[in-house]
Amino acid sequence: MATPDARQKLRVGILLDSCRVPAWAYAMLEQIHRSDYAEITLIVLNDTPERPQSPLSSFLAHRHLLLYGVYQKLDDRLFRPRPDAFARRDLRDFLAGVPCMPVVPERSAHADRFTPEDLRRINEQDLDVLIRLGFRILGGDILRSAKLGVWSYHHGDSRNEREGPPGFWEVLENRPVTGSVVQILNEDAGAGLVLCDSFSATDPWSVKQSCNSAFWKSSTMLPRALRTLHRQGAERYLAETRTRNSAPPLYARIIRETPTNRELAPLLCRHLTRFLGHRLRHRFSFNQWNLLYDLHDGVSRPFSQYQRITPPKDRFWADPNVVFRDDSYYVFFEEVFYRKRRGRIAVLTFDRAGRPGKPITVLEPDYHVSYPFVFDWQNRTYMLLESSAAGRIQVFRCEEFPHRWVFHRNLIEDIAAVDGTLFQHQDKWWLFANVREREGASICDELFLFSADSPLSGSWAPHPMNPIVSDARRARPAGPLFLHSDAVYRPSQDCSLGYGHSLVLNRVTVLSEADYREEEVLRLGPDWDKKVRGLHTLSRAGRLTVIDAKFRRSRLF
DSSP: OOOOOTTSOEEEEEEESOSEEEHHHHHHHHHHHTSSSEEEEEEEEEOOOOOOOOHHHHHHHHGGGHHHHHHHHHHHHHOOOSSOTTSEEETHHHHTTSOEEEEOOEEOSSEEEOOHHHHHHHHTTOOSEEEESSSSEEOGGGGGSSTTOEEEEESSOTTTOOOSSTTHHHHHTTOSEEEEEEEEOOSSTTOOEEEEEEEEEOOSSOHHHHHHHHHHHHTTHHHHHHHHHHHHOHHHHHHHHHHHTOSOOOOOSOOOOSOOHHHHHHHHHHHHHHHHHHHHHHHHEEEEEEEEEEEOSSSOSOGGGSEEEOOOTTEEEEEEEEEEETTEEEEEEEEEETTTOOEEEEEEEEOTTOOBOOOEEEEOOSSOOEEEEEEEETTEEEEEEEOGGGTEEEEEEEEETTTEEEEEEEEEESOOEEEEEEEEETTEEEEEEEEOOSTTSOTTSEEEEEEESSTTOSOOEEOTTOSSEEBTTTOSBOSOOEEETTEEEEEEEEOTTSTTOEEEEEEEEEESSSOEEEEEEEEEOSOSSTTEEEEEEEEEETTEEEEEEEEEEESOO
16 A cells, blocks of 8 residues: 655545535644645535425434424523534635535445446545545445555544434433544444544533533544654554554443334433432532641542641632642642632641631732642742643742742643643653543543743643643543652543542552653542542642532521
């Protein structure tokens, strides 16, 4: 097989049913079109004539799916996410000069095959990749008409869930995550070569909302894969991809499609019951983040033995960061008043006996801040803050510890990033942060890594493997990295069952400018107290360990 030259732009073709495509696909193709690694050189347009059908015959043909149609319309009316990933946009806005080739495929019951003449014309374009955004299941030589094959999205985990419609079964069966996959198609429609995948938290109530987040996030996945292909070259890229796909493609679950009226009725009853129970609980109680602490040698004590610090009912306390200095412990944390819904930074001072003082506000800009990360550099103390509301990652300098802080500089600008966490390793500073590249996607899904020679650098190099984790179950940082028995551990959050549901400990096995790898070693859920609903930060200094935990609290008393 011929392979593309990584020094030249990749030649990309698109398989479409119409030049009017969903907004997520428009954004994805526009990103490719404006890139320095690929160019769109051909549009293959499905020109199959529509078969007119009377309203009565259409109703009779689909009457067994009537309830699903009603649910879809109700979901669309009740939940209107913005920006809407499925609003239609015309690709001719920026692809007007790209050749368009109308084709009429040969159609079987479920698949489309291309005629020899159409295949000849496509082959003449010398494409590196064909992107499938239209047609039905593809079969035959079209799958081999581009050097690297036909790349296609599957919204769902294709290795575990080969079903549709996208996102439906995940919401109605209350599954925690919804997968997104980019794969190279082959004759077995369910066993393509997976190029990249990602997992988003499933919205518990709306298929539209859940899909909106997943599709916006997935719009950056295929451009990233093309960029990596261009950088590595086809031989290395395919070799690494095949290694990741080395497990046998076994599959045990039933493949399901759009639910019939009989299938959907009990699902909707259970869904409505869950929703009403949720609304009832919300009416009489609310979730509040508390701080819990333990003064002890080592970190092996169970959370049930930690002491609890409960804030007043009008606010919550979260994101603790522990500092030990001058025989005292200082816990910096986020404080949010429910009425204002804007975070500020406060500090609790502990004496050596583990007795906390009164919280004092130390930083309150006119925008939301949280996740304080305090560090020392060249005999000065600084605080890295989560300031995504300002569109940048900021550092403040301490003028009088621990109470007075002033703005020092922006580390990275024009970025939607949360929970920035610094770590020094092998003469480099590493910055971990969850990043949202596309508005509308969740910010809990993807962990990015940057490096610099100084923690105050204004020039942070993005890691070539970004995102280094693309999974809502363990991406988002949950406190400082730490050493234990000569190994590096990264605390992270499991946001699949709600923001900050569980803590995950990941052992970092490779950390370099070319590679990053980690493995999950421990998962800590909110199961030691029936009132606990989540936990999402772990910080330790000296003998003091502090976590935050979300407690259910009554509105009545």
